[in-house]
Amino acid sequence: MKYTFKNNIFIASKGRAHKCITADFFNQHLLSVNLVVEPQDWFAYYKEYNEFHNIIVLPENDMGLGYVRNYIHKYAQDKTWANFYWMLDDDVKFNKVVAGKIKPVDDLNFFDELISTEESKKFAQLSFEYQQFAWSAEKIFTDNSYCDVAVAINLEKTNKFGFDEETGLKVDRDFTMECLYRGHKTRRYNHICMTSPSNGSNDGGLKPIYAQSGKELEDCKKMVKKWGESICNIQTKPNGRTDLKILWKNLSSHQNSLF
Secondary structure, three states, X not given: OOOEEEEEEEXXXXXXXXXXXXXXXXXXOOEEEEEEEOHHHHHHHHHHHOOOOEEEEOXXXXXXXXXXXXXXXXXXXXXXXXXXXXXXXXXXXXXXXXXXXXXEOOOOOHHHHOOOOOHHHHEEEEEEEEHHHHOOOOOOEEEOOOOOOEEEEEHHHHOOOOOOHHHHHHXXXXXXXXXXXXXXXXXXXXXXXXXXXXXOOOOOOOHHHHOOOOHHHHHHHHHHHHHOOOOEEXXXXXXXXXXXXXXXXXXXXOHHHHX
């Protein structure tokens, strides 16, 4: 069985050597990628995935999501072989949308195709829509809004800044906001969609962090303090979860006057 190695795809994983959903998904498509893990998990991941994937070991344990994001960002910057790199969570699967219906993807060529066009160079981030929204989306893409879970990052446009580790669980949203604040654009495609479990619902990963009472509220408050209430505010969802509502149009259309 021959695997094709994609050295610009990174999966950050923690505590899921027994079942890294994204890594297993790539296995099924005979695609080998970089699996970024903590020293405390290294041997477990090595036993399970070394045959299929390149294992990259972080310098330290339990340093948080922003730390891992910044390590990968710097690692990719030090390489000269890619204009974009992909940063993927470890619990994602991908499908495609055809005439409003969800279908399995035939192959994973879309990872290369989306970042190889002249059009793609205009964007600081490219990503995919969540499956629950993608099937009914009226447009092929959405610009200047959230980019989560599976994101291609343009190294040329983001080499002057990184992820703000102080924003905790909101670090990915904050990075996208930083891209827009600096005058860059983002794009989220709807013809490829992704599924992932609810935040903190499956073992491993950030579950212990989400389980901390008040942690999400604390990080939401940090975001409001950083960006201001004209850009984001705290809301409580119907399920009782605290979340951050971001006014993306305000951020992208009034950058010069809001800050």
